[in-house]
Amino acid sequence: MSADQEPVTQLSKPTKSLGFWATSWRYFRRRFLAMAALYFVIFLALVAIFSPAIVGTKPIVCYYKGNIYFPAMGYFYQPWENAIFTTGDHFDNKYEPNLKKNDPNSWAIWPLVRQDPIEPVGDDWFEGQPKNPSNAEGHPSWQNLFGTSSVGVDVFAQLVHGTRVALLVGFVSMGLASVIGIIIGACSGYFGGWIDFVLSRFIEIVLCVPTLILVIALLAVVENPSIWQVVLVIGLTGWTSIARLTRAEFLKIRQIEYVAAAKAMGAGPVRIMFVHILRNALAPILVPITFGIAAAIFTESALSFLGIGADTETPTWGRVLHEGQDHIRSMWWLNFFPGLAIFSTVLAYNLIGEGIQEATDPRTRDA
Amino acid sequence: MTKILLKVDDLRTFFHGEEVVKAVDGISFKLEEGETLGIVGESGSGKSVTSLSIMQLLARSAKIESGTISFLGTDLVRLPDPAMRKIRGKDISMIFQEPMTSLNPVFTVGSQVMEAIILHQRVSKAEAREQTIQLFDEVGIPEPHKRVHYYPHQMSGGQKQRVMIAMALSCNPKLLIADEPTTALDVTIQAQILDILRRLRDSRGMSILFITHDLGVIAEIADHVLVMYRGKVVEHGEIHQIFEAPQHPYTKGLLACRPRLDTKVRRLPTVSDFMDSTVTESGIEITEKKMSPEKYEELLQAGRGRLLHPKPILEEIGHPWKEGEYSADTKCVADDEKPLLSVRDLKVHFPIRKGIFSRVHGHVKAVDGIDFDVFRGQTLGLVGESGCGKTTTGRAILRLIEPTDGVVEFEGKNVRSLQGASLREMRKKLQIIFQDPYGSLNPRMTIEAAICEPMVIQGIGGTRKEQGQRAAELMKEVGMNPDHLRRYPHEFSGGQRQRICIARALAVEPDFLVCDESVSALDVSVQAQVLNLLKELQERRGLTYIFISHDLSVVKFMADMMAVMNAGKIVEFGPAEDIYANPSQEYTRKLINATPKDSLEHIQMRQEERKQARAERLSTIASA
């Protein structure tokens, strides 16, 4: 007998079968806002990657004394700035006059905007470019698109270069937190019994120990604090709420028939937890994760206040905001632009989060 | 002249998902006040969608493309939601097809019914409770004053279905849409429910839209019958007309396929034996065909005879082997063979908790000390009143519920002591098809993933691609379109989901299968197809089944041995034919007698009763 008992269907759709996540991605792609948000985050990532080419005072490429150099790499990691420019010939960030002076044959390709995220650009840095204004005079202008800080550091440059930290801290730390939180919460909720008992106590202990104390204690052992410690701290302490939410959801879902069905098929606990239950438990977990990625920016700036933040050579959005705190009334741009940046990332992350939630729910997808 | 209550005109409801599904494709019918319209049809033909269209409760992806649904003159399709809300529950109420997932898990069943009462009637809470308890009693829920405090998960499948019925009936609607309301009910309760419906219909003039695949039930209750096939109405007529002289080949096929208690065949005929369908540009073309006598012969001869317990055991249980009384190919298991599954003194007690601090406050003895053996290649039929513990037994065997006490041995190993890998190994051989197909499918897995899942877990079926092909084959075997593998569970009809579950259970090629009401939601043709499949598999691969069902004719068709359960205990056990022929227990007799009858005489009788009742009612109205 022919198997076709179905009503007539139009449109024979692609026959290749995709996994759950691949299908979700297909549906995600159809959501305009979510995709726009995703593109925005990709855009930010590109900004982060190409920040030295967008703004900077170090040439992207330059020819100097017979060699080709890429001094702008120093923005990623200080020691990558070729030693000849720093400790060698003491350019001290003033590339243009020094290149000319030391080697008339030199040439350089410059970033789009010639501003530095760490130091105020001085009078003699570039020909025809005046010194950066400081304090209340540093309002946005053509020279300093987003204004300057109180000592004259360009805000646009700080924000562009700060994108690296903003993205890194958010994704890596929340990635860490999510992995820990979901695994612990899933085990705890699914197995119940003494496993739940032990893991719940563990969660409680981590919840009870104040982060601040951990941070300061950590500082005592870390010799060179860097952004990675921040990531670690946020990641290792920020998972508790995810774990609790996962646990609660697993407690509920493990009672539903399809879990019994999976068990009856002989599925192991890992499979049941991460293939069957997790995708149905995403709704409450996604929210703290999306917000967590954004909130990491705030946490980073709060921690840097304690001296555990990014080292002083790393520009961050939080730092600009922090400076703005001191000059709220006279230098609005110090709050406005980083605020705008944070807002747009928060919005983007949340749109993506909503998009994921809807794309992973077969019942809302089509609507 | 009676009023026309509902008039559906050229209704088209399409789903707009990945592809457009024309679930209902231009149907029209009308329903008079006090009339009962039975809708039968193939599984997936759009019955539920039609009823949901009337209720205006379609899924978000569904859209009514055209047509009108006029209820007492108002067009429901265009009615704004607030006005529609006033009609819902009060004027039209509905019993949903899947009672398992249709009850809110966090409220007691009592409060869910009470809510409906309070919403539409001006009564106090206490009165509403009274009414609820009474309704529960009427629909045959035992101990109603206790059960109102139960949560859905504490009720058996049939009990939940009765809660749904109670809820729908609570407000005396003008129109009751009952979507397969008795699938999970045993025949006695079913008869009781049908009685209530008839009574309400006759005394209050309620109209009923009764969707079912059970032609027996249709025969019992309907005035008119609508036969649906692939989103279209293929036949519409008075009940006796349909049964007497079906016009459409599909209807003819349906009538021919249903198993009866007195069926002789070993394989059931299916609709495809009576018609051919070809898909053409303009739609489907159906041509009638006659079943050839050879074919019929084949159905009678195919397969093996019944396989009974070893003779000594038969002796022991009071059904000694009676030479010659059984058909020629009935055999017994060799005397020294060990049972594949042996259950001894199995008990499952559920604690009942109460109050904020959930003190244990008594136990429900769902299964209370049962023993039985199943031998390799046998089918054990398990029947019994709804709520007697059948599902629980099945689950306890697979250790999906930890038994309170007792021994379950599978292949000589105590199932209760298995752990980890050996438990997994056992589960490869032992499979269950759940009573609640919707709940047992992960809503976020395509059914392809769902069907491949056991293969992936057990590491069989080769590569991913081969597994996919196997899934497609399985889909075909249970009568579904393999193109739909990429859909999600909610995109199917109740019967389709049930078949998916069957396909999934078969995917691992188990040795032993517990089928819990596995064909209850299937139309007779598909049901026949599935039953044939199961039989064929048994023959080919020596599969062993525990077959739980309310439909005695199905059980009789399938089972070698049969157990009758009541209140957690096995009250009767023996060769299936013996038990049907000579039920020793009053309870069993009742079950057999309550099976709906669809003989023409019976229909005639019902119609006579009906006319009388109607006349009485009209006269009372006239005199009033």
Added chain:
Amino acid sequence: MLTYIARRVFIGVFTILAVTCLVYGLIRNMPGTPLTVMQENPSMDRGMSEKQMKELEKLYHLDKHWIVGYGYWLADVVQGDLGRGISFTDRRQVSTIILSRLPNTLMLTITSLLLTYLLCIPMGLFSTAKNATASERALSVTLYVLYALPTFVAAIYLNLLFAVKLDWLPLGGMTSPNYSELTSFGKAWDLLKHTILPITCLTYGSLAYYTRFVKANMMETIQQDYIRTAQAKGVGPLKVLLVHAFRNSLIPLLTLIGLTLPTLLAGSVILEHIYQWDGIGQLFISKIGQRDYPVIMGLVLMFSVMTLIGQLLADILYAVVDPRITYS
């Protein structure tokens, strides 16, 4: 269930022991002691002598291994004594120090938390009902803007508007200068006026999160079949959302409430600083800076107890709202 609670409480004692021991170990091993801070003085000629340092070290058991110090602390706590502050600023009983600030903090946090939930649940339900409409989008974008707006910026601009320009509300602090002369009604009014801005600032930032949280969970539940059943009964959309769907999405919300419970006691460092609010947040920060071990321990003990209560409460309530969840 009662035995479950009893067991949790019993185990809770050990959790607290573990936490306090851990925290004590951590703070004792941070660089600096209370004496480091006490020695500090803005002018260069004042300071403690070696001898005094030694004596004080002995007095506060700083000369012994931290585990011994923990032992002393624990022994006192068991007798109901949390010790006294070590630092210069406050040497009162730890319990007195904490209790003198707690009401101030609670006044802000409880109101703010209530306000958050009172606003977010309706907004979450609204967003669910109106998902993907213009009004829902507008609401959520507004909330995200608020989320991204740093409190210190908002606080200052709110102040400039309400305190300076309009002069309706005080600039900061907890009381007006003439507070002691006011009638008790006047006092209450005065306090209220001082709380409005801090509470606003404390609340607005979290609205986005909770609203989104409620919505995310509601979106999940309203897809379920039983919602359709409720609609079929003729239940109105509001009641469907509020009763049928909401109750089913309560579990994550309860988890969240359980988690936020201890923050009631914690207060907010930044806002307390901006609004000159004498609360626990500032206390905690400053005492950590001063390495005032007894006060830190007292606070940690309080937070921990509250955290455990929050967890326990959430766990109990799971079983109450969802009958399928049981604990044995």
Added chain:
Amino acid sequence: KVGSSELTEEEKQQAIADFDFDAGLPDPDFKPPTLEELDANYGWTDKKVIDPMPALQKEMADYIPPITPQEAMKIRPKDEKDYEEILGAMKIQPKNDDEVAWDSTWVHHEAGDVNSLNPLRMSSVGDFFYVYLTGVSAVSSSIDLEPFGDGRYIKSWQANDDNTIQKVVLRDDITWSDGTPITAEDWEFTFKVILHPDLISMFPAIPSSLEDVKMIKAYGKDTFVIFHDNSSAVNDMKLDFPIIPKHIYQPAIAVDPTLTDSLTFEEQENQPVVGGPYEVVSRERKQRILLKRRESYYMHEGKQVREKPFFKEIRMEIIENPTQALIAMTDGRIDDMEVPASKWNTDANKEDFFKNNVKVKHTAWSEGHIVWNTGSPFFEDARVRRAMSYAIDYDALINGIMNGIHEQSSGPFHPSAWFAPQPSLPKFTLDLDKARQLLDEAGWKDTDADGIRDKEINGKKVPFSFKIMLSSGNPVGELMARQLASDFGKIGVKAEPRQYEWTVVQQKTREHSFDASLGGWGSGGDPFSTENIFGTEAPRNFGQYSNKKVDELYKQGLLELDREKRAKYYQEIAKILYEEQPYTWLYYRADLFAFNKQMRGYQFSPTGPWYYAPGMHSVWKAKSE
């Protein structure tokens, strides 16, 4: 609660008798001679006793300000001249009583709460302000930070030849705010309490200033004598401590030596018995302290015996958040505040700020520096330290990062001090060649051409790479450290700024576990206190600097009584320090203040506008037009 007030009189007396108040005396065997013996044995010489307010008014009587206050108020100050003019205009004293708004309230801003209203426990800046308003002490310091006998409270102050014994006679018209007369007993008692071993956890910081005092002994009601261990130039300053009322504290301490739980203590914390010009009306923790003019201070037995304080009320408003405080200041809600340097040219320079306020600036005798840890292999050699000082771009530091607010410094002593070298030592200037040369000389050469100098130490090649320690939460410090690091980079020295929590910084400096650290000191009026910093193994010698010569000079400076000669010793020290650069001095900090336009009479001492006599008492509010 144990409270002395709950005990009967007898029990109290018993407790007092049981408590050994003498337990802390440095020399228990010392038997002070009687007053007669003293008078007989020593020829007393009188020391200066001045009542500061009348003295000031006399001095200002014919002072003609360069511009009028009204003109000064219009100035938007840009440079030092503007500030001088404003200060000169505003420091005027009232010509007659009608100019003063006698019934006004001075709303004073404090950036932090007072720790305690017990004057012995003062430790924060806010405490000092409160103590100066309410406290009594026998000796105060003048605007030039020179000690003098405070004529408001004492009649005479005499010393023996070598200044080891000093006799003070009190005025007979001074009373505590509860009416009890202030007597010599109170001084003796306070002295004993400060040194008492059971009470050290209460008053740990004060004793070192009384370290070399053997005894303070009361003779009768109005005379007390202080016995010093040795003849020292700074003996005069040792009486500069506030006293507490014996009649309150003696029973209270005897009953509850923790001094925290007794009712008396609680009472004293909220409404203490004081002896100064103002008394406490109410105290709300972390909010404000309300003080009022104390009539019994300036009136005695119906007649005025002291100057009437200018304000009816003084309200110390505590606002920790500088932005909020500045808003309050701008809006005219507070009358004065110290403006954070970071806001000086931004928020405090907006037009609306000048509506109610004037801005004044005055360089203080406090400096900012880098401490070099001479114990580290990098900085043991003075040539290296000098090289570092030559490598700094002072212009970028002072004018760039600090906006030109502070001025560059060249040593521990401010050039205007009497003990600073004359003429002033030249300031270090940026001279990279010299710096490189010095490093070469010291053996730090870049042998591996990686741009960082290195040196073989104990057979191991050590690159010149170190961390500049600073405390976190200090954006200006951070910028400075970054600037310094980049400056040092130019001479092949790798420096990295490293921030720590404030307490950690304290601990690390104390343990000398750092290479270089940013810091600052506020100096007092006498240079002897710097011995604490540069003396070998001195408690605050964080950089472990050690120079025999310097130690010697400090000793001599302390023992020399003649100020001219003393100055020589300290100038010598300053020169040595200049050569050896244990610190690299960066800047002298300016005091930045804002005053409401109605405020008058403020003058700045090297420690700011308040902490001298008359200091804050000379401030008055003009009647508004």
